[in-house]
Amino acid sequence: MSERTPVSYLREGAVAFIEIDNPPVNALSAAVRQGLADAVARLADDPDARIAVLFCAGRTFIAGADISEFGKPPVPPFLPDVIAMIEASEKPVVAALHGTVLGGGLEVALGAHHRVALPGTRMGLPEVTLGLLPGAGGTQRLPRAIGLEAAIDLITSGRQIGAEEALTLGLIDALAKDTDARAAGDAAARRLLAEGRGPRRLSEADAPTVPSAGVEALRSTLARSARGQVAPLRALDTIVEGLAMPFAEGMAHERRAFMDLMQTPERAGLVHAFFAERRAAQQDDLTGVSPRRVDRIGIIGGGTMGQGIAAAALTAGLDVTLVERDDAAADKAAAGIGRMLEGAVKRGKLAADARERMLGQSFRAVASYDTLADADLVIEAVFENLEAKQEVFRTLGRVCRPGAVLATNTSYLDVNLIAEASGRPQDVIGLHFFSPANVMRLLEIVVADRTAPDVVATAFALARRMNKIGVRSGVCDGFIGNRMMLAYRTAADHMVLDGASPYEIDQAIVALGFPMGPYQVGDLAGLDIGHATRQRKAPTREPRERVPVFADRLVEAGRLGRKTGRGYYIYDDQTPQGRPDPEMAGALDGLRSELGIAPRRFAPEDIQARYMAAMVNEGAKILDEGIAARASDIDVVLLHGYGFPRWKGGPMHWADAQGLDRIAADIARFAQDDPYFWQVSPLLARLAAKGGTLADVNTGKDAT
Ligand code: CAA
Ligand code: NAI
16 A cells, blocks of 8 residues: 655646645655655646645644654755755745744745735744754745844744734735635735746845844843753854855755754753643543533632632633632622733733623622532632532532532642542542643643543643643642652752752752742742641651751741742842842851751752752652653643743653663762652662663553
8 A cells, every 4th residue: 555645746727736734733744845845846847837836734834844853863855955946946836824834834935936824824933942943944044034133033032923924024925815725825826927927036035134233132132031042042143144154055054053953952851841741631541531511610719729710711711600708709809800811901912802701791700609500610729728628519519510520729638538528529620720820831630539531531621722731640749740849849948957058059940940949939939838838747747857947937937938028038129039138047057056957068069969859759759659640741740830941851851861870879879868858769760770761651661
């Protein structure tokens, strides 16, 4: 049986139609590149063809290179050569664009001689978001098409633009009214033929001149925003240097830079993150399981989380009934949600009339549960207290219709115990949103012992509808994310007890690429939260466990973080982002001598090694216990909920890249001082001993 070819050639009259059909997103696999090269050769040889239309089947024009080929040996024909063939064609080629024209897809379009797009088409060169730069002429052709400034903006940010902006910039020649790419291309081709136009090649256009002062300013702005990432700056340099050369040399220069970046750990981390996000939604046990229908949702509790969840749900087009304890609290929650949606209108993310419609027709805040009788799904977000939540679920079990999904937003509590209270545990699931819930994309989907499969499927469908990234977790204290956070926070606290300052820790962690260190995060969230958790757990505390007494002392002194103007840092008008407290060192020294600890110094690398080892070790335990099904799910949680630097791929990917033997050896060394905290995960030890990786556990290759 011959393999289906993803590129077809069909001539009608004088017009040749070159169609790419490579689902799901027409990525430029080796077969597509070969097919394109063959089609262009056929166009040249076809005596009846005078012009060609290049278009794609399915939901989009080419969405870029095939990312799954990255990191593997490149297979010819290479994309720059294929694009050069298209551009060199003596017969004009019209690219008819729809969907998302990204990366190599846009570079193919730039190689064509005329570009027409359907309304709603989005275009961009997102390579820097994958640790790369456009490697098939984008740094050369885009500036020639739309000018230097706009090209630098698009390439170094990776942002996408709509068809109208593309038309204004001159990236496309026309915006079609059709809804069919082939028809739009056909019409454009016939017009060009009638006008007798020949090929117009960007490689032959003049390069824009480069003003050196402007570039320097851009360079320093980028250096700040790119932080640990190499690709944006390298892209800027490649554009600027390449434009000073003849086109062919500029292309070779670009290719070298592209191949260099392909070898970087940043590229590997970013590509890992891309696939990890998509893999998180794949649940083998849900194949063939249909989600329950969800149009109307209820939310119990209109505090910080309830309001954010309501705003996100309304924006996703859901009908929302919010239940608070009394009318005053309901009104307050409604006002908060109104403000959030107003903020979205101000930022241009939401139309003003859409906001009015949502609040007027799809939303109500009430003080009675009866209104939830016809809800399809209810999310509880009341205080973090087991009895309070069980009471809510008892009520929900009574008032909700059979088959309604009942979800809890608890951060730490046992979802099984909450589920039992409802009297219908098969309908109950954890939906752990992150704060602010209308902004953060992570959603931990906590599957309890008796949760029905179609309830899990419903949760994933809801995540997608709300534009969240759902990650499945089993039930344990803190689920995946907060459990990991507790581990690395504890490692940091131990270092402070032993001699490090919280400021040294924060600096070392920010240097790794996190937006904030753990003590800055603590001040932001409120130090009373950790204090309350420690109080709650004190009666069952293991005697060998070391307590961060300094943290409790701050709370006892009324220093709760940003909200009181003082925590680890001081916050005031001069330093709204916080400055170190000069009294901290003395207070910590006093405490250490009270506890009989001889302080020692921690170099930034020591701090980073302990912090990361604690995180990785806990992740391995979570994986081993089956709380997370694969290492990449843990990576997604840390990337989207805890500020882990995306270009490092996530803690598990990072650990594999470092080598697990090194991390296991570090843990063994740390355990000499504190064998209670530093207990190496059996999975980590096994993998380290045999040279395996945590990623192996993704695919079930780890048979141990
Ligand atoms: N290569 C390989 N697979 C890809 C892909 C790509 N470029 N883009 C998407 N896919 C896959 C996804 O992994 C997913 O697969 P599964 O269904 O098996 O999970 C499937 O296509 C659908 O993707 P999404 O779930 O993301 O679908 P969506 O409709 O939400 O989004 C999209 C579609 C906007 C195209 C989005 O997938 C996207 O942004 N893709 C990446 C585009 C990109 O970065 N392109 C540039 C690549 S770099 C480059 O092009 C360099 C060069 O030429 C030299
Ligand atoms: P909050 O204190 O801001 O809001 C709780 C709200 O629930 C209050 O408005 C209260 O009036 C209402 N409430 C209490 N009992 C009620 C009842 N029986 N019926 C109706 N309403 C009731 O709390 P927050 O921060 O919104 O947290 C809610 C839940 O979300 C907790 O379980 C918390 O652990 C979890 N969570 C919190 C996050 C955060 O960052 N704040 C992040 C993720 C989860």
